[in-house]
């Protein structure tokens with residue numbers, strides 16, 4: 001079928017021309033051939049399309065190693081899946097795993113020769129890396145407490161699964177202008193970070209024909225990066241059985257009307273900003289048919305994506321335990337141990353958060369104390385310090401070709417310093433991104449650091465921009481960038497001074513957030 005955007009090929013960016021020659025999903029048919037030919041035998045265009053298989057070339061591009069991202073829809077996996085991920089990391093990824101800010105899991109150090117076996121193992125475990133990267137619908141994020149959250153309005157797990165199944169490998173949506181991020185949550189605490197997704201479903205209630213119906217409100221066009229946009233709330237109310245239809249309609253609008261001339265301008269947020277709510281809604285309703293207008297929002301606030309400690313579930317006698325995973329970094333042995341603990345103390349499920357941490361669920365009353373006594377919980381503590389437990393960062397220049405700074409080790413040393421020197425009544429969320437693409441979500445942090453370079457005596461050194469005051473939920477606002485840049489080595493002391501100033505000058509009951 002001829003797509004509208006192919007009318008004038010001269011206006012399309014280079015990636016669009018590659019996608020017109022070959023659909024990203026068809027790269028899956030080439031994996032065996034690439035594995036036999038080796039890295040040097042893969043065309044540059046096919047390296048780009050390998051993103052649809054969930055693999056990116058890692059830094060430096062010439063070494064032939066890949067990063068691989070595996071989707072964990074809604075952040076919920078079982079122990080068998082966790083063990084599969086651990087085994088892949090051990091066999092092919094130097095025993096390292098990273099948790100991402102979209103509840104996914106990443107490996108590094110993957111060779112193209114390893115891909116066929118990795119795909120076989122993932123498929124057998126019911127996991128997939130397909131479309132975890134590329135210009136297509138990415139992993140669907142959600143409430144990591146779905147089904148166990150005492151305050152949950154709707155258990156959205158079946159919807160996360162349905163939407164994932166609808167888009168997964170769907171050739172109708174494999175050529176979008178850029179990535180497409182979906183969030184579905186029935187929680188009152190906005191754990192799916194609705195405002196920074198391309199389309200987000202948040203809980204709502206609407207009276208229709210005298211009946212109080214539970215469903216969703218819909219936000220579109222959110223995203224971070226160099227030009228962050230808050231998603232816009234549409235004046236519609238969506239019943240659970242209509243979620244797939246509405247998600248598909250938003251993706252269809254993005255596919256057919258989204259911008260394809262300049263890559264940086266190709267996200268849905270720019271189209272939504274240009275059209276406004278009314279036009280976007282009108283185009284949406286052409287695809288979905290009539291939908292009721294908005295009802296009452298049931299989002300109460302924003303939990304920042306943190307779940308530390310031991311908490312009662314909606315199921316009497318059961319608890320969930322939120323663990324801090326420093327830097328979102330795990331070894332294969334850590335992941336195996338988590339799977340083992342999930343089986344021994346809970347129902348075998350493990351949940352990942354968009355703050356790069358883990359939750360163990362369904363722990364019976366009489367098993368909580370023994371779980372807290374486990375060795376792994378000394379490192380992955382449920383009771384982290386104020387800064388170490390509230391620090392998020394992206395991969396940085398160790399692996400990412402776009403990064404300007406090293407991130408994981410830097411953030412560790414910054415939070416260690418702050419935990420030693422600054423005492424606060426309430427934790428401060430500190431997020432670091434290695435470049436303006438904002439994978440570390442620094443624009444929604446209390447204190448955000450964005451990697452940059454600073455020229456000192458003719459020499460470029462690693463530095464940070466400082467961003468303050470970001471938050472989502474009711475009253476959402478992006479952080480404000482302060483003037484100037486801080487040499488990376490001085491960031492910890494600069495933040496200490498800032499927080500000391502706050503402590504001295506704060507008003508009664510005022511928190512840094």
Ligand code: SF4
Pocket residue numbers: 394395396397400401402403404433434435436437438439440
């Ligand atoms: Fe790479 Fe930049 Fe994203 Fe960090 S924020 S992972 S450096 S693209």
